[in-house]
Amino acid sequence: MRKISVRSRVLCAVVGVALSGVASAASADTLDQILQTGIETQKIAQESQQRIDKLVDQTNDLHVKYKTVLKEIEGLRVYNRQLEKQISNQEKEMAELNDSIDRVTEVERQITPLMLRMVDALEQFIELDVPFQLDVRREGIERLRELMDRSDVAASEKFRNVLEAYQIESAYGRTFEAYEGTIDIEGQEQNVDFLQVGRIALLFQTRDGETSGAWNQATREWEILPDTYRSSITQGLRVARKQAAADRLLPLPIPAPEKAQ
Structure with missing residues (x-):
């Protein structure tokens, strides 16, 4: 009977140690799981915080951009108001310019026949005048007529050339x-x-x-x-020809002036 008791105690001790080992192993596994879960939770929390920080930064950027856009919109409003004033003034100037163009066109319609009559009169005068430098003077009349026919020359420029031709003819008398x-x-x-x-x-x-x-x-x-x-x-x-000095009077055949009738 004693042998049986000893074996029983030994067996119980062995079983107890085994059960204790199993319990210790189970506790270690649970702790590792808890630690791993904590680490993962912390990592997730960090990632979440990073995403939150990024969203905050993006939100701040958007807010800054929004304020910038608002300023630009206000600037555009001011610019548009100024532009509207400029356009209004330009429209008035264009209306005045159109009126001026109409008046200039009317003046051109009136002055063109006058210039043509002046050219005709000058040509007739040359043909009836003393025939000095006749080829040169006729060429001048021909150039004037060609100028009168050109559409790319302003009426003011045509009139200036006609007046210049009259001045040249007047200078011939001296x-x-x-x-x-x-x-x-x-x-x-x-x-x-x-x-x-x-x-x-x-x-x-x-x-x-x-x-x-x-x-x-x-x-x-x-x-x-x-x-x-x-x-x-x-x-x-x-x-x-500037080859001699005009130091004496020259007897030249000068016709007597005609008597006025």
């Missing part, structure tokens, strides 16, 4: 000039030197100096002059 040209003498075309004394006299002399002549405005013909005028015309040509 001209003392020598130039070269040709003339028909007894059926032969000869090279001559012309001496223009304003509109008072137009003289010529052949290159050899043998023949001199003058334009008769009354008969509108060239007339051969006596040899007594030869040296005076030669000297006049030299003076006009």
Whole structure:
């Protein structure tokens, strides 16, 4: 009976130790699980906090952008109000400009016929005038007529050219000039030197100096002059060309002025 009791106690001790080991192992596993859960919970909490911080930053950024947009909108409103004023003023200026254009157009319609009549009158005057520099003056009239036909030239510029042509013609009356040209003498075309004394006299002399002549405005013909005028015309040509000084009077055939009727 004793042997059985001892074995029983030993067996109980072994069983107790085994059960105690099992309990310890179970407790360790539970603790690990708790620790792991805590770590994961903390990690999740950190991630959540990071997301919250990120959302807060994004919200702050959006708020700043929102305030910036509000300022831009207010600035645009101010700009639009100013722009509306400018547009209103520009519309008024355009209306005034259109009125001015209409008036200019009306003036152009009136001034164009006037300019054409002025060109016609100038051409007629040249053809009836003393025939000095006739080719040059006719070319000037031709240029004026071409200018009148151009649509890309303003009426003011056309009118300026017409007035300039009149001024040039007026200046010819104060001209003392020598130039070269040709003339028909007894059926032969000869090279001559012309001496223009304003509109008072137009003289010529052949290159050899043998023949001199003058334009008769009354008969509108060239007339051969006596040899007594030869040296005076030669000297006049030299003076006009700045080859001699005008230190003495030159006896030239100047026609007497016509009596007023």
